[in-house]
Amino acid sequence: MTFLGARVPSDAMALEHRLFVLALHLALGACTPSADTKPRPAEKREEASAPPPYDLAADRARIVAAARDDLGDVTVDTAADIYVLIGTSGVDAGALAANWDLAKRAIDAYLNGRFDTKPTRAVGVIVFEDDARYQAYCRAHLHSACESPTGIYHPDVRLIVINTRPRLGTLTHEIVHPLVEADFPRAPLWFNEGIASLFEAPVIPKKGEIHGVKNWRLPRLLSAMRSQKENYFARLDTLFGMTDDAFRDHHLEKLHYATARFVCQWLDSRDWLWPFYHGWRDDFANDATGAKTFERVTGMSPAAANAPWTAWVHTL
Numbered sequence: 273m274t275f276l277g278a279r280v281p282s283d284a285m286a287l288e289h290r291l292f293v294l295a296l297h298l299a300l301g302a303c304t305p306s307a308d309t310k311p312r313p314a315e316k317r318e319e320a321s322a323p324p325p326y327d328l329a330a331d332r333a334r335i336v337a338a339a340r341d342d343l344g345d346v347t348v349d350t351a352a353d354i355y356v357l358i359g360t361s362g363v364d365a366g367a368l369a370a371n372w373d374l375a376k377r378a379i380d381a382y383l384n385g386r387f388d389t390k391p392t393r394a395v396g397v398i399v400f401e402d403d404a405r406y407q408a409y410c411r412a413h414l415h416s417a418c419e420s421p422t423g424i425y426h427p428d429v430r431l432i433v434i435n436t437r438p439r440l441g442t443l444t445h446e447i448v449h450p451l452v453e454a455d456f457p458r459a460p461l462w463f464n465e466g467i468a469s470l471f472e473a474p475v476i477p478k479k480g481e482i483h484g485v486k487n488w489r490l491p492r493l494l495s496a497m498r499s500q501k502e503n504y505f506a507r508l509d510t511l512f513g514m515t516d517d518a519f520r521d522h523h524l525e526k527l528h529y530a531t532a533r534f535v536c537q538w539l540d541s542r543d544w545l546w547p548f549y550h551g552w553r554d555d556f557a558n559d560a561t562g563a564k565t566f567e568r569v570t571g572m573s574p575a576a577a578n579a580p581w582t583a584w585v586h587t588l
Contacts, residue, residue, distance in 0.1 A: 328394060332356050335396040342413060343398075351376045352383065355447060356396045363401040363436065371399065371436070371443055378444045378474055381482035382451055386546055389455040397432045397447065406435035425449040441472030441487065456553040461516040463562070466532030467549070470540065484537050486588045493530040493585060502527065508535050508581045509574035513561040534588075538581050544569050 335356045339346050347359035349372050357375060359368040375397070383390060400406040403421065410418040410433060418424050423434040423442035432446045448468035452459055470484035477483075496506035504510060505527055519528045539545035552565040559565050567573050572580075 326393065328353065328392075331394040335394055339396065339398060342409070352379045352390065354391050354394055354450075355379065356394055358396060358398045360398065360400050360405065362405070363399055367436070368399065374474070374476075375443055375447060377476050377479070378471065378482055379447060381476060381480050382448065384480035386482075386549075387451040387455040388550075391450045391454040393430060395430045395432060395447075395450045397434065397443070399434045399436055399443070401435075402437050403435060406433065406437075409433065427453060441474070444471045444474050445469060456549070456556075458556050459553070460514065460562075461519045462511045462514050462528060462532045463536075463549075463552075465519070465529055466511075466536040467545075469529055469533035470536040472533075483540055484533075486537070487533075489526075489530040489533050490585075490588060492526055493534055496527050496530075497582065497585070506531055508578040511535060512563045512566070512574045534585055535581065538584050539570075541584075542570075 332350065336346075336348050336358070339348075339358045343358075343360050345361045347363075347365075347368060349357040349359075351357060351372070355375070357372050359372075398409070400409065407417050410416065414426060414429070414431075414433070418433060418435075420442075421435065423432065423446045425432045425446050427449070430450070432449075434442050434446060436442070445468045448471060449464065452464045452467065456464075469489065471482065472489075473485045473487035475483045475485055493506055496502035499506075502524075505524055508531070511528075511532055514528070519525065519532075521528070536545055539548055548562070548566055548569045551569060552559060552562045555565060563574055566577070570577060
């Protein structure tokens, strides 16, 4: 190595080289951020892109496309922008038109001062005309046989499946469940099914008004009222505080449906049903069983109301 044109002895040159390298490392180290001084990530990172907003029209189109893929030729209509009404091939055109008209008038009435909150997502309603196709669809697309021979609402996939062969009132029954789900999500099963069952036999005297009249569930209730063994379960006050699991008891479920239905019809006949519904919904946090709201609306405790309710049932 040469320095200013003079020759440097080799030992001195090696020492000078090592000192130069060390000085260079120290100089570079001063310019390198330490672990404590590394640049921090930007305080405000761009948030992960949010999912696109829900598109009701696109969801309705998806339901129709899926039905056509699964069922072939179908007849399609809508009600209240939310319900996608799908009639399968084989259903009589006149009967289907009458069913769609009934469904639309019922939904109009349900949303006229009864249920305040409409579902925000589309619900498919598929109508079959016979047991075989109804059950085949459930097994193929819902992964099990339909639990009810007449119809069922599957909230997880937002789909109602109806078999019109046994009875037509199932349609106006099942379309109630998405409304209760949206408007009174904490409603116990007995009240949810009681209201839905009330409208299995709907009367719509004018636009926006709907009531229920007695139907095929009455004999089961009357039989239990006459039975020493089952009389306790045929009482109005037995419903209050009933758990959903107890309502679904295999041996008593049909009786529980009948009791709940005719309690709702009795309340409706006295213009108490919807004040009770709204009051209980709005004060559920303070009245989980509904008993306090019931007494406030009717002037009777559930236990005291059992006698006049029972007497009314026997007049039907």
